[in-house]
Every structure is written in C-alpha cells, then in structure tokens.
Amino acid sequence: LGGGLIALIAGLTVVAAALVALPAVADGRLAGVELAVVVLTPLAAFEAVTGLPLAAQYRQRVRRSAERVYEVLDAPVPVREPAAPAATPASPFPLEVRGLSARYAGAAHDALASVDLTLEAGRRIAVVGASGSGKTTLAQVLLRFLEARAGTFRIGGVDASALDGDTVRRFVGLCAQDAHIFDSSLRENLRLARPAATEPELRDALARARLLDWADALPDGLDTLVGEHGARLSGGQRRRLALARALLADFPVLVLDEPAEHLDLPTADALTRDLLAATRGRTTVLITHRLAGLEAVDEVVVLEAGAIVQRGPYDVLAAADGPLRRMLARERESVGGPVGVTGVHVSA
Ligand SMILES: Nc1ncnc2c1ncn2[C@@H]1O[C@H](COP(=O)(O)OP(=O)(O)OP(=O)(O)O)[C@@H](O)[C@H]1O
Numbered sequence: 001l002g003g004g005l006i007a008l009i010a011g012l013t014v015v016a017a018a019l020v021a022l023p024a025v026a027d028g029r030l031a032g033v034e035l036a037v038v039v040l041t042p043l044a045a046f047e048a049v050t051g052l053p054l055a056a057q058y059r060q061r062v063r064r065s066a067e068r069v070y071e072v073l074d075a076p077v078p079v080r081e082p083a084a085p086a087a088t089p090a091s092p093f094p095l096e097v098r099g100l101s102a103r104y105a106g107a108a109h110d111a112l113a114s115v116d117l118t119l120e121a122g123r124r125i126a127v128v129g130a131s132g133s134g135k136t137t138l139a140q141v142l143l144r145f146l147e148a149r150a151g152t153f154r155i156g157g158v159d160a161s162a163l164d165g166d167t168v169r170r171f172v173g174l175c176a177q178d179a180h181i182f183d184s185s186l187r188e189n190l191r192l193a194r195p196a197a198t199e200p201e202l203r204d205a206l207a208r209a210r211l212l213d214w215a216d217a218l219p220d221g222l223d224t225l226v227g228e229h230g231a232r233l234s235g236g237q238r239r240r241l242a243l244a245r246a247l248l249a250d251f252p253v254l255v256l257d258e259p260a261e262h263l264d265l266p267t268a269d270a271l272t273r274d275l276l277a278a279t280r281g282r283t284t285v286l287i288t289h290r291l292a293g294l295e296a297v298d299e300v301v302v303l304e305a306g307a308i309v310q311r312g313p314y315d316v317l318a319a320a321d322g323p324l325r326r327m328l329a330r331e332r333e334s335v336g337g338p339v340g341v342t343g344v345h346v347s348a
C-alpha cells in the first residue's frame, strides 16, 4: 500500500509540474528542453524515497526479532554451571536429594518443598501425585535443568551443582513427558540415543519396549519412516519407541516422566507393565499419575503441592488409610465409569 501511494503521488507531482511548466514554455520563459528537466526532476526525487515503506516494514520486523532475541538473552539462567567443575564421580550412587526445595523464576510458591530421595543402584521409585504436584519439577531438578533453591543434591557423594550439567545428564537420563519423535526412520530415531549402536543392540531395545515383533512385520522393518512427530505410529507405539530409545541410551539412572500419558487405559497399563519389566534391575524413577502396576517398584512416593506426603512400598501404602489409598479409590471409580460405558472391560 505504501509503495502504491508513493507511485500515485509521484505521478500526480509529474502531472502538476507539467501543468505549471507548460504555460511557461508557451510564454517563452522556459526552453522546451528545460521542460523535460522540470517534469523529470520530481520523478527522480521520488525514486529516492520509494524504498522507504519497505524499509519501515523491515524495521518493524527486525524490531520484533530483536525483542525475541532479547527475551532469550534476558531470561534468567535456570542453572549456573560451575566455573571449575569437580571431578566426575566413578558412580552416581548413592544419588541423594536432601531437603530440596525448588521454585520457578517469578513464582510465588515452591514447586518442590523439602524433598528427600535416595537412589541406590538398581532401586526403582515411583513418584505419583495429582497434576501440578511437582513430579516433572523433580525430574527437572534431577537433570539439572532447574536449580535447587534450598537443600542438597549429591551424585556419588559430589554436589551436583559442582558438576557440569552435561556430566549430570550422562548419569541421569530422561524419557520426557513429550519425548520428541523425529521425522525419520525407526532406526534413526533409536540411533539418536547411541549413534554407534549395533543392529542386535537396536533390536534388543525394541524387544524390551515390546516393539520388535511389530517392527519386524513391517515391509521396511527398522527403515520404516515414522512421519512428522511419529504421525504414522499409534500413540502407544510412539511411547514405546521413546522408551526403546531411553533404554538404548542406558543411563545409570533413568527418569521416565508419564510414559503412558494420553493413552487409553488398557494401552497405558500394558505399557507400564512392559516398562516395569524392561527396567527390572535398573535404577529408575517412574513418574506417573496412574497407580496400576506399581506393586513392582521398591518405593512409592506421593507428592502433594510439591511436598512428599507419603512414601513406602506400594502394598503397605495401599493397605493404610492415606493419600495413596484415596488416589487408588478415585482411580477405581473412574475405571468403573467412562471405560465401562464404551464396553471395554478393565478389571480394577
Ligand atoms: N516452567 C514453569 N514456570 C513456572 N511454574 C511452573 C513451570 N512448570 C511448572 N510450574 C508450576 O510448578 C508446579 C509443579 O508443576 P509440575 O509440572 O512439576 O507438575 P506435575 O506434577 O508434573 O503435573 P502433571 O501431572 O500435570 O505433569 C505447578 O504449580 C506448575 O504450575
């Protein structure tokens, strides 16, 4: 629009200059050749400014980009890296969290409050709690994506804040709530976890995530393309692929954040069962808001508003009057509700 307007004004100016100059030529005050100069000068002048509307547009766009860059630059650094990292411990065990509180920048309350947690080699802990209770926040702290506000987090006796973030993340791996599946083949998605993985290793990871039979039945096998965000896979297959990738990475401590979220209950419970079988003997923190299958873990930790309100073996907590029993009752109620209506029978 700006460009059009300038062209129109330029045209009108030329016409006006011609109208003013023509009588002068007729009177002999202006030579015919000079008429051309009078008429063309405004044209030349406008040529100099035709770029301005475009420049104004670009300026706006650049300003918006700059704002985005400044947003990133000005954002508080969530975790400070140590200037001189401590020596990497030989083993991450025991991995100990003591009196740990954490708060997001700008938040009025702690997302985690005085949390204690100890992971020995091979121990499996389930962290359960309602939405917003701080489960993902705990994962963030364990991976040093979020700094503790108070308390300690030690890895093999070394304060985690004295270690490089990347060192911590070689010990503690995450299968995130929204694990990304890349628009590539099954094989390439797995190899991200371990580029040098051999064919038997890839197949073993798939087998443990109970995907191997399905993958082998595909015409292209492991070379099957999964589509953008894994669009050509079912929800359950996407989760199993993310799980296979996490198993292949073989982290000393594996944190699984809601691996069965958004799946229908039978699919979710089958996945939980399989992943508990696949992680037997491996140090695991399983974050979930569903309780089915948790008999298999060593300790269940119940979070409420960032604080641990109950902990212990599943069958002890399920037998006692307390938060876990109440969660269990709610879960059984909801299974009796919507799932029964659709005709799918799930035994509670
Ligand atoms: N990036 C963030 N910035 C500010 N507050 C956050 C952020 N992420 C989470 N919170 C807040 O911290 C609290 C704990 O959130 P968290 O994500 O840990 O809950 P959760 O138990 O994982 O929930 P869900 O089951 O829905 O995944 C919530 O009150 C939430 O609003």
Ligand SMILES: [Mg+2]
Residues within 6 Å of the ligand: 135, 136, 137, 177, 257, 258
């Ligand atoms: Mg979460």
